[in-house]
Amino acid sequence: EAEVAQSPRYKITEKSQAVAFWCDPISGHATLYWYRQILGQGPELLVQFQDESVVDDSQLPKDRFSAERLKGVDSTLKIQPAELGDSAMYLCASSFEQGSNYGYTFGSGTRLTVV
């Protein structure tokens, strides 16, 4: 079964340092999402890509977060500088198209701990 690949699985970083996460969606999925899940809460959308274009980044803290999907395939989410409050699970998901009625396929996530 096709999967969304994410790396690393776990990341510990000191505050004020830079950190980056990588996601490779299911082949052929044009839409890619980055979600943040704080412990005890549901996932919240950070950014949505359609191919290489950003569709929605209204919830992305742009002073420190950036995301790119240069060739419309894999994607990188960066935080610089990291803050203690950024500790969370960062989930990548993909779907064949926007508004997919079949739900998203999520990766296993990257658990970030900022110390």
Add this chain to the structure above:
Amino acid sequence: AQSVAQPEDQVNVAEGNPLTVKCTYSVSGNPYLFWYVQYPNRGLQFLLKYITGDNLVKGSYGFEAEFNKSQTSFHLKKPSALVSDSALYFCAVRDTSGGSYIPTFGRGTSLIVHP
């Protein structure tokens, strides 16, 4: 605006007994509704969805959910719980009016099945 509520932080049930995980929603138009399951340190896995049609939706692992428009609910059910069903369960809703393709996730309900 769309929102979803999972009124129970935790549900406890004995193995072999039926289980229900509750979800209520609020949308302006018609809802698309989803259930996802999350195991420790993993991403979310799609269980089932309601788009249109039969109010009783059957999904993976023997789970089903009933759409009730009058009560704006979409409760997740299983006739006989297994210990391996213990996990976090998330309900999500997408409003078909308003143009957003992004579902809103609930806070999650921890299901604990006791042997």
